Amino acid sequence: MFGLMDGFLKNDPISLQKDILYHVEYTVARSRFSFDDFEAYQALAHSVRDRLIERSHDTQLFFKRKDPKRVYFLSLEFLMGRSLSNSVINLGIRDQYAEALSQLGFEFEVLAEQEGDAALGNGGLARLSACQMDSMATLDYPAWGYGLRYQYGLFRQVILDGIQHEQPDFWLNFGNPWETERVHVTYPVKFYGTVEEEILNGEKCNVWNPGELVEAVAYDNPIPGYGTRNTITLRLWAGKPSDQRDMEAFNTGDYINALVSRQKAENISSVLYPDDRSYQGKELRLKQQYFFVSASIQDIIRRFKDAHSNFDEFPDKVALQLNDTHPSLAIVEVMRVLVDEEHLDWHKAWDIVCKLFSFTIHAVIAEGLEKIPVDLLGSLLPRHLQIIYDINFNFVEELKKRIGLDYDRLSRMSIVEEAAVKTIRMANLSVVCAHTVNGVSTVHSELLKTKLFKDFYELWPEKFQCMTNGVTQRRWIVVSNPSLCALLSKWLGTEAWIRNVDLLTGLREYADDADLQQEWMMVKKVNKMRLAEYIEAMSGVKVSLDAMFDVQTKRIHEYKRQLLNILGIIHRYDCIKNMDKSQQSKVVPRVCIIGGKAAPGYEVAKKIIKLCHAVAEKINNDSDVGDLLKLVFIPDYNVSLAEVVIPGADLSQHLSTAGHEASGTGSMKFLMNGCLLLATEDGSTVEIVEEIGAENLFLFGAKIHEVPELREKGPAHDVPLQCARVLRLIRDGHFGFQDYFQSLCDSVEGEDFYLLSSDFGSYLEAQAAADKAFADPKKWTKMSILSTAGSGRFSSDRTIRDYAEKSWGIEPCRFPSEF
Numbered sequence: 098m099f100g101l102m103d104g105f106l107k108n109d110p111i112s113l114q115k116d117i118l119y120h121v122e123y124t125v126a127r128s129r130f131s132f133d134d135f136e137a138y139q140a141l142a143h144s145v146r147d148r149l150i151e152r153s154h155d156t157q158l159f160f161k162r163k164d165p166k167r168v169y170f171l172s173l174e175f176l177m178g179r180s181l182s183n184s185v186i187n188l189g190i191r192d193q194y195a196e197a198l199s200q201l202g203f204e205f206e207v208l209a210e211q212e213g214d215a216a217l218g219n220g221g222l223a224r225l226s227a228c229q230m231d232s233m234a235t236l237d238y239p240a241w242g243y244g245l246r247y248q249y250g251l252f253r254q255v256i257l258d259g260i261q262h263e264q265p266d267f268w269l270n271f272g273n274p275w276e277t278e279r280v281h282v283t284y285p286v287k288f289y290g291t292v293e294e295e296i297l298n299g300e301k302c303n304v305w306n307p308g309e310l311v312e313a314v315a316y317d318n319p320i321p322g323y324g325t326r327n328t329i330t331l332r333l334w335a336g337k338p339s340d341q342r343d344m345e346a347f348n349t350g351d352y353i354n355a356l357v358s359r360q361k362a363e364n365i366s367s368v369l370y371p372d373d374r375s376y377q378g379k380e381l382r383l384k385q386q387y388f389f390v391s392a393s394i395q396d397i398i399r400r401f402k403d404a405h406s407n408f409d410e411f412p413d414k415v416a417l418q419l420n421d422t423h424p425s426l427a428i429v430e431v432m433r434v435l436v437d438e439e440h441l442d443w444h445k446a447w448d449i450v451c452k453l454f455s456f457t458i459h460a461v462i463a464e465g466l467e468k469i470p471v472d473l474l475g476s477l478l479p480r481h482l483q484i485i486y487d488i489n490f491n492f493v494e495e496l497k498k499r500i501g502l503d504y505d506r507l508s509r510m511s512i513v514e515e516a517a518v519k520t521i522r523m524a525n526l527s528v529v530c531a532h533t534v535n536g537v538s539t540v541h542s543e544l545l546k547t548k549l550f551k552d553f554y555e556l557w558p559e560k561f562q563c564m565t566n567g568v569t570q571r572r573w574i575v576v577s578n579p580s581l582c583a584l585l586s587k588w589l590g591t592e593a594w595i596r597n598v599d600l601l602t603g604l605r606e607y608a609d610d611a612d613l614q615q616e617w618m619m620v621k622k623v624n625k626m627r628l629a630e631y632i633e634a635m636s637g638v639k640v641s642l643d644a645m646f647d648v649q650t651k652r653i654h655e656y657k658r659q660l661l662n663i664l665g666i667i668h669r670y671d672c673i674k675n676m677d678k679s680q681q682s683k684v685v686p687r688v689c690i691i692g693g694k695a696a697p698g699y700e701v702a703k704k705i706i707k708l709c710h711a712v713a714e715k716i717n718n719d720s721d722v723g724d725l726l727k728l729v730f731i732p733d734y735n736v737s738l739a740e741v742v743i744p745g746a747d748l749s750q751h752l753s754t755a756g757h758e759a760s761g762t763g764s765m766k767f768l769m770n771g772c773l774l775l776a777t778e779d780g781s782t783v784e785i786v787e788e789i790g791a792e793n794l795f796l797f798g799a800k801i802h803e804v805p806e807l808r809e810k811g812p813a814h815d816v817p818l819q820c821a822r823v824l825r826l827i828r829d830g831h832f833g834f835q836d837y838f839q840s841l842c843d844s845v846e847g848e849d850f851y852l853l854s855s856d857f858g859s860y861l862e863a864q865a866a867a868d869k870a871f872a873d874p875k876k877w878t879k880m881s882i883l884s885t886a887g888s889g890r891f892s893s894d895r896t897i898r899d900y901a902e903k904s905w906g907i908e909p910c911r912f913p914s915e916f
C-alpha cells in the first residue's frame with residue numbers, strides 16, 4: 098500500500114510522464130504540446146530532482162535522528178560529469194523513465210546527450226572525489242561532500258591548427274537543474290585586517306578584526322546511492338556580497354563604488370584553477386581555499402552544536418577528510434574557532450583537532466607539494482599565520498625532545514620553510530596534525546614512507562596507511578557500458594555485482610567459454626562502433642572496426658609520456674612505409690587515439706599536442722598506410738567523452754616514468770571495461786598485475802628502483818637506433834614545424850629526465866606483444882574477460898570501506914524502508 102511515509106512521488110511510467118509534462122509547462126515554462134529535446138531534458142531532470150530531494154530529506158532526517166559519527170569529505174575539486182543517467186540508474190527507475198519518454202515521442206539516450214558536464218575539477222583527484230561520493234552514498238555512510246561552486250569549471254579545450262586554446266566553460270548559462278540554492282544557509286567569511294589582543298572575562302584572547310567580509314551561500318547537490326534510499330549531499334559554496342559591510346559603504350554615500358565592490362565577492366568562486374604548479378602562491382587561489390574551508394567548518398560546527406554542547410564529543414561525531422593539501426587550512430581554522438571563539442584552552446583544542454583529520458596526498462614528488470608564502474598568508478589571514486607559528490613552535494619543541502638537536506632534520510620537518518621566500522609547507526602541517534596519512538596505491542604509500550615523508554614516518558610510523566584508489570562501477574560500467582552491464586548480469590546470474598563488485602571474479606570460470614567469448618566480442622564491437630561514429634563526426638577520419646583501438650587519454654604531462662606514445666606511432670608508421678605488400682598484410686591494423694588537456698601555461702605539453710596533430714595529419718593522409726594506421730586526437734576530453742571512449746578501447750596505455758604516477762585511476766576504468774593495459778610498473782598498475790596476472794597485460798620499462806641509476810647515466814646513455822631514427826624524422830621536418838619540435842627531440846636526446854630513450858626498446862617489445870595477442874582473437878578475448886573479472890579490487894566501494902574502517906571510524910546508517 099502506498100503510504101505518505103514512502104514519499105509523494107510514484108515511479109510508474111504514467112506518473113513519470115505526468116511529472117515530466119508538469120515540469121515542461123510550469124518549470125521550463127513551455128507548452129506541454131510543443132517542446133524540443135533540450136526542454137524535454139530540463140523537464141526530465143527536474144522530475145528526477147524531485148525524487149532526489151525527497152530522498153535526501155529522508156536521509157538527512159534519519160541521520161539527524163540517529164546522530165551517527167559523520168564524515169566530511171573536503172575537496173576543492175569534484176569532477177561529476179553528467180548527472181541524469183547516473184541518477185535514474187541509482188534510483189532504479191531508468192527503464193520506467195525510458196518508457197514514459199518513448200510514449201511522449203522522446204528517446205532517453207538522446208535527452209541524456211543534452212546535458213553538459215559539471216567539470217569542477219582537473220583530472221584524477223577530482224574524478225576520484227566523484228567516484229568516492231557515489232560509493233559513500235551507495236554504502237550508506239553518513240557522509241557529506243564539501244566543495245566550491247565555480248562559475249567556470251575546467252577550461253574547454255579548442256584545437257586550432259593543432260594548437261590548444263582555452264575557452265571558458267559556461268556550464269551554468271542554461272541553468273543547473275540538479276542544484277538547490279539554500280538562501281538561508283549562508284555564512285560570513287572574513288579576510289585581511291588585524292589581530293588585537295583583548296581581555297575577555299579576565300582572560301587574554303585574540304580578536305580578529307577583518308578588513309573584508311564575503312558571504313558564502315550553499316548550493317546542495319544530491320548524490321543518490323544505488324540500491325538504497327540513502328541520498329547524501331554535496332554542498333558547494335558560492336561567493337555573495339555581504340550585506341553587513343555593504344550597508345556601511347552605502348551609508349557613506351559612495352553608491353556606485355559600493356555596488357562595484359559587491360561584484361568582487363562573486364569573483365572568489367568564479368574560476369577553477371588548472372592543475373599547474375606555477376599558480377602556487379596566487380592570492381585568489383588562497384582566498385578560494387580559505388573561503389571554502391571557513392564556510393564548511395562553520396556549517397559542520399553548527400550541525401554539531403545543534404545536537405551537542407561539549408566539544409569533547411566532537412571527534413566522536415565528526416571525521417574530516419582532507420583531499421590533498423588544498424583544504425588543509427581547515428586544521429588551522431578549527432583551531433582558531435575552538436580557541437578564539439569557543440574559548441577552549443589551546444592544548445585541549447589541539448588534542449581535539451588531532452583526532453579529527455585524515456589526510457590523503459595525491460602527489461609523488463616534493464616539488465608537487467603546496468607552499469604558501471608567509472607574507473601572503475599573513476596579509477590575507479593574519480590570525481591563521483599566528484596559529485600556524487604556534488602549532489609549529491609546539492611541534493618543534495616536542496620534536497627536539499624526541500630527536501635531539503639534529504638541525505637538518507628539524508628544518509626539513511618544520512612547517513615553516515626558512516628559504517629566500519619564507520613559506521608554509523601545507524603538507525607538513527597536514528602530516529603533523531592528521532591522525533592518518535594515506536597514500537593512494539601501495540607503491541605510492543611506500544614512497545611516502547621512504548622518500549617524501551621519511552622523517553615523519555620514522556617519528557610516527559602508525560600514522561601511515563595505504564588506501565588504494567578505486568572507481569565506481571556504477572558510472573564506469575552500468576552508465577557508460579549498458580551492453581557489458583547486461584552481459585555481466587546474464588553470465589553471473591545476478592545484478593548483485595553492481596553493489597558487490599567482487600562477484601565479477603565469477604567470470605573467470607567462463608573465460609574460455611566459446612559462447613561468452615562470442616558475446617564478449619559483440620559487446621566490444623558495439624562500443625567500438627559508437628566510438629568510431631564519434632571519431633568520424635568529430636574529425637572526419639573513418640576508422641576500421643577490425644583495427645585495434647589503442648587509447649591514451651589523460652591530462653597531458655611529460656611524466657605521463659604521451660611523447661613516447663607518439664614516437665612509437667612514428668616508428669610504426671615508418672616500419673609500414675618500408676614494408677612490401679606481403680609484409681603489410683601481416684600488420685595488425687591500429688587506430689591510435691590520444692586525448693587530454695594541457696595546463697594553459699605548460700608549453701611542453703602544448704607542443705606534444707601539436708606534434709600529435711602534425712603526425713596525425715601525415716599518417717591519416719598517406720594512402721600507402723590506409724587502414725593499417727590512423728591517429729586521432731580527441732579534443733576536450735572530459736567525463737562524458739570518457740564514457741564513450743573507454744568502453745570502445747581494446748588497448749589502453751599508461752606510460753608514466755616509474756615512480757611518477759601516485760596511482761592512476763583511468764587504468765581501472767579501462768580494466769573494468771575489458772580493455773587490455775600496456776603499462777609501466779608504476780602506481781596502481783603494480784596492484785593490477787597482482788590481481789589479473791602479468792600474463793594478462795603488457796608491461797614494459799624501467800622499474801621504480803632502476804630509475805635513479807638510469808638517470809645518473811644521464812645524457813651520455815645511448816639513444817637506441819630506432820628511437821634516434823624517429824627523432825631524426827621529426828628533426829628533418831617530415832611532419833613539418835621543424836624548428837618548433839626541436840626542443841622536444843632535445844629533451845629525449847639530451848637529459849632524458851623521463852627516460853623515453855632508455856624505455857623505448859622495451860616499449861616497442863610490449864607493443865609487438867600486444868599486436869601478436871590481438872591477432873589471436875580467442876587469446877585476446879580471454880585476456881579481456883580476465884581483466885574485467887579481476888577489476889573488483891579497484892572499485893571505490895572497496896576504497897571507501899577501507900577509509901570508513903581504518904581512517905574515519907564511521908559506520909553505515911541506512912534509511913530503513915519501513916521508516
Ligand code: 26Q
Nearest residue numbers: 221222370372373376459537758759760761762
Ligand atoms: C595546485 C596549486 C594551485 C592550483 C592547482 C593545484 C592543483 C590542482 C589539482 C594541483 C594538483 C591537482 C590534481 C592532482 C591530481 O589529480 N593528482 C592525481 O590524483 C589521482 C587520484 O589519487 C592519482 O590517481 C594520480 O596519480 C595523481 O596524479
